[in-house]
Structure formats: structure tokens, C-alpha cells
Amino acid sequence: MSSPSTPLWPAPVATGPVRATVPLPGSKSVTNRALLLAALADGPGTVRLALRSRDSDLMADALRALGATMVPSGESASSLDWTITPGPVTAGAHIDVGLAGTVMRFVPPMAALADGEVSFDGDPHARKRPMGVILGALRALGAEVTGDALPFTVRGPLAGGEVTLDASGSSQFLSGLLLAGARFPKGVTIRHEGPPVPSQPHIRMTVQMLREYGVRVDDSERDVWRVEPGPIAARDFTVEPDLSNAAPFLSAAMVTGGTVVIPGWPDETTQPGDQLRQLLADMGAAVERTPEGLAVTGTGRISGIEADLRDVAELTPTIAALAALADSPSRISGVAHIRGHETDRLAALVTEINRLGGDANETEDGLEIRPRPLTGGVFRSYADHRMATAGAVIGLAVPGIEVEDIATTGKTLPEFASMWARMLEEDR
Numbered sequence: 001m002s003s004p005s006t007p008l009w010p011a012p013v014a015t016g017p018v019r020a021t022v023p024l025p026g027s028k029s030v031t032n033r034a035l036l037l038a039a040l041a042d043g044p045g046t047v048r049l050a051l052r053s054r055d056s057d058l059m060a061d062a063l064r065a066l067g068a069t070m071v072p073s074g075e076s077a078s079s080l081d082w083t084i085t086p087g088p089v090t091a092g093a094h095i096d097v098g099l100a101g102t103v104m105r106f107v108p109p110m111a112a113l114a115d116g117e118v119s120f121d122g123d124p125h126a127r128k129r130p131m132g133v134i135l136g137a138l139r140a141l142g143a144e145v146t147g148d149a150l151p152f153t154v155r156g157p158l159a160g161g162e163v164t165l166d167a168s169g170s171s172q173f174l175s176g177l178l179l180a181g182a183r184f185p186k187g188v189t190i191r192h193e194g195p196p197v198p199s200q201p202h203i204r205m206t207v208q209m210l211r212e213y214g215v216r217v218d219d220s221e222r223d224v225w226r227v228e229p230g231p232i233a234a235r236d237f238t239v240e241p242d243l244s245n246a247a248p249f250l251s252a253a254m255v256t257g258g259t260v261v262i263p264g265w266p267d268e269t270t271q272p273g274d275q276l277r278q279l280l281a282d283m284g285a286a287v288e289r290t291p292e293g294l295a296v297t298g299t300g301r302i303s304g305i306e307a308d309l310r311d312v313a314e315l316t317p318t319i320a321a322l323a324a325l326a327d328s329p330s331r332i333s334g335v336a337h338i339r340g341h342e343t344d345r346l347a348a349l350v351t352e353i354n355r356l357g358g359d360a361n362e363t364e365d366g367l368e369i370r371p372r373p374l375t376g377g378v379f380r381s382y383a384d385h386r387m388a389t390a391g392a393v394i395g396l397a398v399p400g401i402e403v404e405d406i407a408t409t410g411k412t413l414p415e416f417a418s419m420w421a422r423m424l425e426e427d428r
Helices: 027-037 052-064 100-113 124-128 132-140 170-180 200-212 243-258 272-282 310-324 336-340 344-353 385-399 406-411 416-425
Strands: 008-010 019-021 044-053 070-075 081-086 094-096 117-121 144-146 153-157 161-165 187-190 225-227 236-238 259-262 285-290 294-295 306-308 330-333 359-362 368-369 377-379 401-402
Touching: 008 132, 019 144, 019 416, 027 044, 027 081, 027 094, 027 170, 027 187, 027 200, 027 236, 027 330, 052 094, 052 100, 070 294, 100 117, 100 132, 100 153, 117 124, 117 144, 124 200, 132 153, 132 161, 132 170, 132 368, 153 236, 161 170, 170 200, 170 225, 200 225, 225 330, 236 406, 243 259, 243 272, 243 294, 243 385, 243 416, 272 285, 272 310, 310 330, 310 336, 310 344, 310 377, 336 344, 344 359, 344 368, 344 377, 344 385, 377 385, 385 401, 385 406, 406 416
Parallel strands: 019 259, 044 236, 094 117, 161 187, 306 330, 377 401
Antiparallel strands: 008 401, 044 081, 070 081, 117 153, 144 153, 187 225, 259 294, 285 294, 330 368, 359 368
16 A cells, blocks of 8 residues: 555546657667766767666766766756766775666676775665676676675676576676676676576667677677677767657557657667557557657557567556556566566556456466456556556546656656646647
């Protein structure tokens, strides 16, 4: 239950079809990779249109603590440009990871370049998130690590080399090692042994960005990644819009039978959110590219779906929200690993959908959702930004939904509540 002091946000009910254009700020996944690569480069560079959010602020603070000079410019409510001058990676820092998976998994390998100790801690729930795989890998590569979860310390320098790990719990374990691997004296070779690695598009994003920064990466062998030692080239980099954050806005078109346009949708991208185009079409939307951007139009019905979301697990809360409003059952699979995300997302979704009168249950690796009429009530967010936006989607169609702590969306989309309001008001 929500405590009396927990702020509740009355989710707006749509009074008609939404017809809106919704510009999105930069991708958090791209922003945090670009910031880290720029801080490890061989000279100054600029990251343009970087996302301003709690996760990206935590990354910038971490890189500054480890010796990089970070100068912001062109600031707006949701984006800014960073001019970054790398420095020697310095020991003695204390890194606050908040609840940011990219900070807690990407920064420790960089910290292991320092000749001394760096300590890490974060939000209370962050202490429950899996960290043992990447910390064990750092030990195997020559770093001294105390602890297997937050809080922990890392002491370098490490030599690099070859390591075998099971990255089936999170693709971030791989990406963290890959991003810093060129700076290890021996480079790094990573072999994955275990169930399939989830979120493969995020690994492809990491590899592509490394190559754009001049790093030699060989991923030609299945489940093996080799990064050659060498410099990371200084460059200027522009961040794409965050396609995963488009999910609730595009869903609003489906729920209301309206049209939402996302400008600047890239023709080619490694962002997993690009799969929204097919997923929403499979659930009944009309999806097309227009000169103005990607347009999604609701057709008056939402169809249930059977979908393996292993590669796009961050979309699960939004797809589940649509499934709860659909006209036929849905089954989502391949997402067992999201039990270790900001919260146990599978348990949270089942609890909150059923609390509103729905019929959802967990499977071994996903969810089954059978639509039933929903009623108003509190939709808890569990300090999870994607749970909060899922509640907003359901609230479009169900009067009386109150989303707990909508401000948690500040993790990746600080202006969510005001953007949601503008979307609903745009065509009035």
C-alpha cells in the first residue's frame, strides 16, 4: 500500500482521440555510453543533445569524480551539450549510482583503470540489483573488488585479457566491460556461457558506438567479443531521440483512437525501441513514416499479442498496459531478467493490473494477461519510471487511476507529466 505521504498523480482520462506531435529528448542508453566513451577518449570531444535526467546526471557526476572535466552548454529542460576533456582516471572517488543500471555496470570497469580504490553505493533498491557477474569479471581480469553487490569497492589497475561470464541476467554486464576494454593494457576478450543474453540490440549499440569512436571490436564469433587495446578517438557525437520513451505516447494513440507523431525517428538505429513499430502494428495500430516523423494511429481496437520481448524488455510495462486494455489475451515471454530491474517488474505488473480488477499472472519468463474491465485505484510505481508510465497509459481509458510518485519518471524523462498534459491538450 502507498504511505499517506506518497504523492499520487491523478492520471488524466482522455476525452477524445489524441492528435499530437511529441518531440522526445535524447536516448538515455546512447547518452550514457557516449559520455563514458568521451571521458575515456584521447582528447576533448562534445556530446550534443545529451539527455538531462537523473540517470545521465549520475553518469556525468561519476565521470567528473573519476577525473574528466565536464562543461555543459545549450541547456534546456531535457537536453544539453557536454564538452568533455578526459583526464587520468583517479582513485579516491565515491560514486553514487542511484538506481541507474548503466552507472552501476558501466562505471566500475572504468574505475578499475585507476591506481587505487573507488567506492560505489546507490539507492536502497540498487543494493538488490545483480552485480556479481561484472564484479567477478573484474576480479578475473586483475582488479581487487570487495563485495558482490552495492556497496562495493574497486581497486585497479587491471591488465585485462580474457574472461568468461554468464551475461544472461543483463546485457549491461557485457557493455560495461566492452566500453572500457580498449583502455586495458591487454584489451579484453569476453566469452558468454549460459542462457541467451537479453537485450541484444543494446550490445549492438555498444559495439557500433565503440567503432564510431575508433575502437577495434571483433564480434564475428557467436557469444564472443574481442576489443583490441588502443586509444578511444576524440570526436563530436549527437544523441538520437529516446525511442523507448516514445512507447507511452504512441500507446496513447492506440488507447484513444488518435494519432501521435514522434519527430526525428531515425531511419537506421540500434535502439531497441525501434521495434515499437512492429509491436504496435501487431496490436492493431496503423504505423507509418511521414515527413513529420513516425506516426501511429489507433484503429479503434487493441489486439492481444504473443511476443518474445527478450531484446526489448524495457518495453514490457507499456505492452502489458496495452494488453490489459486489449480485446483478447496476451502472452509476453523472454523477460525473466526484468525481475532484477529497477523493481521486480513482472511481480509489480501482475500486482498492479490485478489490483485494478485485471487478470494477469507470471509465467517462468514473462506474463499472461487476460483483459477484464478495470476500475480506478492507486497504481504503484515501485520507484520504477516505466511502471509509472504504464499507469499513465491505463489511466487514459480508466477513470480514477492515481499513479504513485510520477516524479520517478525523472530517471529518464524528467518532463513526462508536463509532456503528457501537453499531448492531451494539443488538439483541443
